[in-house]
Amino acid sequence: MTDLPPFSDLSPAALEAEQHDRATLRVWLRRLALRVAARLLPDYTAAVLAHRYLCSAKGLLDDPALHRYGFEVVQIAPDCALLRKPGAGPQAPRVLIVPGHDGHFRQFARLLHALEAQGAACDMLVLPGHLHGHFSECALNDIVEAIRLAGLQHGPYDGLAAHCLSASAALLAMDAGLRCPRVAMISAVLDVRHLVTLGARQYGISGRCLQRFLDRLDARSAPYVMDTPWRPVATEREEDILLLHARSDYAAPFEQVESFETLCPTARLSAWDNLGHNGILGSRAAMEEVAAFLTRPAIRPGNWPAHLQTARNDAPPDQKKTGPSPEGPAVPRP
Structure with a gap:
């Protein structure tokens, strides 16, 4: 039998292959342990995975690139903040940007550049659980509440x-009373259950453990459960809405946004080939389309469309559209 060469004599390619094999073995063992735990302790395993799914390891306020981007940090709640970039003067259009769960401001460099070219002032929302990466939870209700809070404290936008x-959360926030004349929904997840089930499949769980996982996420996101109907909300929208979507989006089926455009009289779908769910944010042409939609012409509160004049964020409750007030529903955090 041929002896193996000493470890120090292995070529870089052989070392890399050995390290890859070890990493592959570790991944396989972790997945095996998870499958065993899901079968023996489905409730406990579901609770642990649901917490992990809702947490983000990203600490956006601790990222060294924060200051290179020229952001000013504006705290709007103990676990929520805005990253602010000034516009070209006091009359500059104001835009609120909401990254997705576990999103990062680096993903929006193209959009920020395009908005800056239009002279717009930008506020980027840092979602709960994303400030310092302390593994605190951020569910759908937290995102809705954060958008609502940004609009109330620093709007109108x-x-x-x-x-x-967050596109789905923005839709729910508007249905709850938030008003903004133009909304760009990028890679909008309308079927939340589909997205969550994709995440569960990555964990490799099924059966009772999967159901407990879904139940826990529903309970944590209440009152915005995964199956909250979006079609009735779409038919009632009066804002100008741009649906920017990749045809091959794996996380948000393209057919759903096609249905949204059909149901919403003020929506326009911009479909893109050869781009993905997150990759669309890196397309200069796509982000320039979003920036042009949001800023041309600039719409100030005094000349908002008539159907939104009576629904200003700061209007008295009796002047707003019938439905949940912008002050609610307040969703308590555990």
Whole structure:
């Protein structure tokens, strides 16, 4: 039998292959342990995975690139903040940007550049659980509440751009009373259950453990459960809405946004080929389209469309559209 060469004599390619094999073995063992735990302790395993799914390891306020981007940090709640970039003067259009869950401001460099070219002032929302990466939870209700809070404290905004799950949250926030004349929904997740089930499949769980996982996420996101109907909300929208979507989006089926455009009389779908769910944010042409939609022409509160004049964020409750007030529903955090 041929002896193996000493470890120090292995070529870089052989070392890399050995390290890859070890990493592959570790991944396989972790997945095996998870499958065993899911079968023997489905409730406990579901609770642990649901907590992990809702947490983000990203600490955006601790990122060294924060200051290179020229952001001013504006705290709006103990676990929520805005990253602010000034516009070209006091009359500059104001835009609120909402990254998706576990999103990062680096993903929006193209959009920020395009908005800056339009002279817009930008506020980027840092979602709960994303400030310092302390593994605190951020569920759908937290995102809705954060968007609502930003609008109440620092609105009105001329435009709003939201990505992934936050696009669905923005829709729910508008239904709860938030008003913004133009909204760009980028890679909008309308079927939340589909997205969550994809995440569960990555964990490799099924059966009772999967059901407990879904139940826990529903309970944590209440009152905005995964199956909250979005079609009735779409038919009632009066804002100008741009649906920017990749045809091959794996996380948010394209057919759903096609249905949204059909149901919403003020929505326009911009479909993109050869881009993905997150990759669309890196397309200069796509982000320039979003920036142009949100800022041209700039819409100030005094000349908002008539149907939104009676629904200003700071209008008295009796002047707002019938439905949940912008002060609620307040969703308590555990």
